[in-house]
Amino acid sequence: MTKDMTKGAIFPMLVRFTIPLILGNLLQLTYNAIDSIVVGHYAGNDALAAVGTSNPLMTLIILFVQGICLGAGILLGTMYGAGDYERLKRQVSTTMIAGVVFSLGVMIISLFAAPGLLTVLMVDRQIFAEAVQYLRIIMCGLVFSFIYNFFASTLRAMGDSSSPLLFLGISAVINIIGDLVFVVCFRAGTAGCAVSTVLSEALSCLLCWIYIKRKIPILDMGKEWLVFDKGLLKDTFQYGMVSALQQSTVQIGKLGIQAVVNTMGVTATAAFTAINRIDDYAYIPEQNIGHAMTSMMAQNRGAGENVRVTKTFHVGMYIEIAYGILAGLVLIFFANPLMCLFTGDAETIAMGESYLHLIVFMYIVPAITNGIQGYFRGMGDLKITLWSSIINFAVRFICCVFLVFEWNMGITALPWSYLAGWVAMMLYEIPFLVRKNK
Numbered sequence: 001m002t003k004d005m006t007k008g009a010i011f012p013m014l015v016r017f018t019i020p021l022i023l024g025n026l027l028q029l030t031y032n033a034i035d036s037i038v039v040g041h042y043a044g045n046d047a048l049a050a051v052g053t054s055n056p057l058m059t060l061i062i063l064f065v066q067g068i069c070l071g072a073g074i075l076l077g078t079m080y081g082a083g084d085y086e087r088l089k090r091q092v093s094t095t096m097i098a099g100v101v102f103s104l105g106v107m108i109i110s111l112f113a114a115p116g117l118l119t120v121l122m123v124d125r126q127i128f129a130e131a132v133q134y135l136r137i138i139m140c141g142l143v144f145s146f147i148y149n150f151f152a153s154t155l156r157a158m159g160d161s162s163s164p165l166l167f168l169g170i171s172a173v174i175n176i177i178g179d180l181v182f183v184v185c186f187r188a189g190t191a192g193c194a195v196s197t198v199l200s201e202a203l204s205c206l207l208c209w210i211y212i213k214r215k216i217p218i219l220d221m222g223k224e225w226l227v228f229d230k231g232l233l234k235d236t237f238q239y240g241m242v243s244a245l246q247q248s249t250v251q252i253g254k255l256g257i258q259a260v261v262n263t264m265g266v267t268a269t270a271a272f273t274a275i276n277r278i279d280d281y282a283y284i285p286e287q288n289i290g291h292a293m294t295s296m297m298a299q300n301r302g303a304g305e306n307v308r309v310t311k312t313f314h315v316g317m318y319i320e321i322a323y324g325i326l327a328g329l330v331l332i333f334f335a336n337p338l339m340c341l342f343t344g345d346a347e348t349i350a351m352g353e354s355y356l357h358l359i360v361f362m363y364i365v366p367a368i369t370n371g372i373q374g375y376f377r378g379m380g381d382l383k384i385t386l387w388s389s390i391i392n393f394a395v396r397f398i399c400c401v402f403l404v405f406e407w408n409m410g411i412t413a414l415p416w417s418y419l420a421g422w423v424a425m426m427l428y429e430i431p432f433l434v435r436k437n438k
Contacts, residue, residue, distance in 0.1 A: 006081055006303040011315050014292055018319070020161040021288040024152075027165070027172045029284065033277045033341075035193050038179045040270075040343050043189045048343065049266050050130035050190050052273025053123050056258045058138050060251040061106060065146045067244030068099060070291070073153035074298050074377060075239055080158050081302030085218055090229040092154060092219060095236050096147075097228050103146040110139040121255065122262045124269070134190040141198035144205040151208035154219070156295050163215075167207040175200035242382040246373075246389045253393035253421065257400050257414060264404075268411055271351035274342035275411075278335075278356065282327040286367045289320050290374030297378025309378065310437075317371040324367030328360040335360075351411050358415035365422040372429045376436075384432050388425045396421030 032055075040048035072095040079088040110117075114135045115128075123131050152164035175196050182192025212219045254276075261272045293316035300308040331338075335356040339349040369392075373385045399420040403413030 006300050006305050006308065010296075010308065010311050014296060014312065014315055014319070017156075017159070017161050017296065018289050018292040020165040021156070021292055022285045024161075024165040024168045025284045025288055026281065027168050029277065029280050030172060033281075034176050034179055035197065036273060036277055036342055038183050039190060039193050040274075042184050043193075045266065045270050045343065045345060045348075046127050047130060047190050048273055049124070049269040050127040050134055051193065052276070053121065053127065053258065053262060053269055054118065054131045054135040054138070055273065055276070056251065056254045057117055057121065058135060060248055060255060061110065061139070061142065062145055063251050064244045064248045065099070065103060065106075065142065066149050067246060067248060068095075068102070068240035069146070069149040069153040070294075070377070071239035071241070071243030071382065072099075072150065072236055073157040074243070074294065074380060074382075075235060076154055077157035077295055077298030078302035078380070081299035087232075089218065089221055089224055090227055091232050091236065093221065093225050093227040094229045094232045095240070096150060096225065098233060098236065099146050099150055100143060103143040107139050107142045110142070111136050114139070121259050124262060124266055126266065130190050134194045137191060137194035138197060141201040144198070144201040148201065148205040148208055151205075151212060155208075155212075155216075156291075157298070158216075158218075159295075159299070161292070161295075163211055164208065167204045167211070170207060171200040171204035174203055239380075239382060242386050243377070246382065246386040249386070249389040249393045253396045256393075256397040257417070260400055260404050261411070261414075264410065267345070267347055268351060270343060270345070271339075271348045271355075271411060272414075274339055274348070275352050275355050277342065278331070278338050278352070279359065282331060282360075282363060283366060285323060285327070286320060286363070286370045289316060289323065289367075290370035290377075292316070293371065293374035294377040297375065298380075301378065301380070312378075313371070313375045316374060317368070320367040320371040321364065324364040328363045331356055331360040354412050355415060358412060359418065362415060362419045362422070365419065365426060369422055369425050369429065372426070372433055375433065376429075379436070381436075384429065388428045391428050392421040392425040394421075395424040 036048060036051060039051050072091070075091055076088060079085075079091060114132050118128060118131050118135065148164075148167075155161070155163055178196025178199055179193055182188040182196050186192060188195070214220075258272070261268055293312055296312050297309045300306075300312065335353045336349065339352040339356075343349065369388070373388070376382070376384045396417050399417035400413055403409045403417060407413070409416075
């Protein structure tokens, strides 16, 4: 249910709000990982590489959509904290209409542009046809992805982070069952994996709609869902697009790095696919902590509780740093068994281990940058988060190209290039943070 986060002890409230966000993303990562595990073991290394090489592009588009939802969520949280419910309703309907139209447009473009986009990524011809087919099917579910993410962002803005977790959990179970049916039983390969994902996204979208209609009186709007407020569209566009660009820039960097990895051969591409799944488990909770800070600070900013905004930032940073240390410690000991989940190929496993044993010592830096970004989003200052992400992407990609092609470091170049990007990002953000606090 919705919750007022402008009153009460900050630490337990922030932890309770963050945990469902983390569990939700872990669920999402789990069924993505199971996609890769099932495909890798039952459809072969080529199929695993095809899914992996399409994944960064697919993730880029989905992150862009999630960024729009996150930006709208900041506006909704501020309105909810201020008690401006009529304006909140118009904001919800306006964002929904604009987002559905946008998602359908991107989906249609992606269906036609898939071969060209994967050509730019230098996808190996051996897996090219499978990668195109997988990407096209996944893009058919983009509108479902938008609707679910927008409903989830709306509920989180109103203090409810548990309900989206429940619907995602049900969706994840359906996706896993679908993988086993389509890939293992029907031998449908990457196409079956993609169909299973689209069906599970449609289900999570439907469950959110039913819950909001029955349990959230403010959002049981009937014909008001068709209200389109051009005046609110400008703010929605500003917050949504800046947030979307910020969410997407790091993924654009991943696309560039994926292109570099693709030059190393199918084995390196398969290893990078497994690495990304494992790395996401460690990294995404840091983003969730930052998103929880954003939601809580947006509500308090709307209510004029400026002291609680500052306290929320401090508490959130302590949680970020503690988690960054813990994530690194866990991966030090479990790099090998985690890689073995995805493949039995010894060379692929060795490549993955060398990457993971390096990056575990670096997770503390993105923990800090995610906390700082959560602060600026909560304060409504999205330009700083956008530019810091662009700096991260640019430095990361330049370092990767240099270390791979000049120093011939292979896959071990990637953790060092990521570290360089995170440090550059932090050095850009800290002066603004100090000035803001003053």
